[in-house]
Amino acid sequence: MKSRLSLWILILxxxxxxxxxxxxxxxxxxxxxxxxxxxxxALIIHHQAQQTLILQSQYHIPGIPGPHQIGWVVPVPAVxxxxxxxxxxxxxxxxxLDRITQPETTSWGFPFILVLTLLLITSTIFTTVASCxxxxxxxxxxxxxxxxxxxxxxxxLTLTSPFFITSSKSSDGIEVIKSARVGIFDTQVIRAESxxxxxxxxxxxxxxxxxxxxxxxxxxxxxxxxxxTAKVDTSIDLxxxxxxxxHLLAPLILQFPTPDPVYPTALTATGKHPTEILLYLLxxxxxxxxxxxxxxxxxxxxxxxxxxxxxxxxxxxFFFEHLPTIPSHLSKFKATLTSPQMETDIRFTPxxxxxxxxxxxxxx
Numbered sequence: 001m002k003s004r005l006s007l008w009i010l011i012l013x014x015x016x017x018x019x020x021x022x023x024x025x026x027x028x029x030x031x032x033x034x035x036x037x038x039x040x041x042a043l044i045i046h047h048q049a050q051q052t053l054i055l056q057s058q059y060h061i062p063g064i065p066g067p068h069q070i071g072w073v074v075p076v077p078a079v080x081x082x083x084x085x086x087x088x089x090x091x092x093x094x095x096x097l098d099r100i101t102q103p104e105t106t107s108w109g110f111p112f113i114l115v116l117t118l119l120l121i122t123s124t125i126f127t128t129v130a131s132c133x134x135x136x137x138x139x140x141x142x143x144x145x146x147x148x149x150x151x152x153x154x155x156x157l158t159l160t161s162p163f164f165i166t167s168s169k170s171s172d173g174i175e176v177i178k179s180a181r182v183g184i185f186d187t188q189v190i191r192a193e194s195x196x197x198x199x200x201x202x203x204x205x206x207x208x209x210x211x212x213x214x215x216x217x218x219x220x221x222x223x224x225x226x227x228x229t230a231k232v233d234t235s236i237d238l239x240x241x242x243x244x245x246x247h248l249l250a251p252l253i254l255q256f257p258t259p260d261p262v263y264p265t266a267l268t269a270t271g272k273h274p275t276e277i278l279l280y281l282l283x284x285x286x287x288x289x290x291x292x293x294x295x296x297x298x299x300x301x302x303x304x305x306x307x308x309x310x311x312x313x314x315x316x317x318f319f320f321e322h323l324p325t326i327p328s329h330l331s332k333f334k335a336t337l338t339s340p341q342m343e344t345d346i347r348f349t350p351x352x353x354x355x356x357x358x359x360x361x362x363x364x
Contacts, residue, residue: 040268041094041248041278044348046261047327048284053263056090056251071205072185072230075220075264076256080228083253083318084183087245097280101297101332103359117158123150173197177226183250183314184243185230192221213270216343220266228254242312253313255322261287261348269342279346281331286354289333291346297332299356 045052055074128147173193180187192198195214198221220227230252243250261281268275281287286298313319 039276042263043097043280044261044263045282045323045326047325049257049259050255051258051261052253052255052323054251054253056248058248073267074228074252074254075225075267076228076254077225077258077262078256079177079189079226080254080256081322082180082182082187082228083313083315084185084250085253086242086312087248087250088241089312090251091245100301100330103296103361120150120153174201184232185252187228187230189226189228191226195221213267216266216270253318263346265342266345269339272339274336274338275342276336279333281348282327283329284327285329286351287331287348288351288354289346289348292337292341293333293335293346295331295357296334296359297357298354299330299358300328301330
């Protein structure tokens, strides 16, 4: 009798444990310290060898209180057209993209509990009835023990289920090609003859420059890339949703020619901090990447609400003038990348045979 009781206690313990919850771009510079970029998100629109990059980054200045002038440097392969948009409009844009691409989720907790409950109810009823018709006292006793154990397990399961059923972030050597004020940013597009020249330019513009960046900058210079510098004074009203929303500044919008979509990360890698990167791509056909980014969604979409969120771009006619057609194939890539993983820019190539895909999560 004691051995049977111990066995049922063990079975009950295993059931309860089985149903328990399972928890298991560029770079920013400051005149005082180098900043870190813990999170970036972007929408890349690529159509007929023309890329539009809508880029947002969080920034963090460790240990220095008070306002700071921030310089944001983004390398691009050609001289871009530049725009910006309100932070709250960008928030709505990315919220829409997130809604369209959100993963399917299968929750196994409730079905498991439901099946287990039905089995326990059936066991309780069956063994109770069977014990009434059993011919031998020992057989009746065993059936009653099973019925009582099933009932106790069912009672405990009913009482504890709410805890684990859960419901579903120009100086020498520098050519200043263009300057413009867009939104909260004072921007300049520059080319440099050498990384040393660019270092001097940063110092003359009151930004501390890390020498570890020079080899990366030189690699961009060798490829004839240019650099977009955007300055923003954070003493501006950061409470305004036009400036800051969801802890991200208003985005930079850059458009430039490139054969295939590209997302520059090598300069970010020099910060020596991991960065979470979320990229959405609107392209003419499916794309793939050799980077560590993980595909979360890939499909043609009928719903394209991008025009709803471009009314506050500065200049106001930017999208209508520079982006008359918006492709309808949407992809989503995401991962937290280490510095070594970001040392090579993220590039995408066409993958016309790729089937539609939507991430599917399983959870208890």
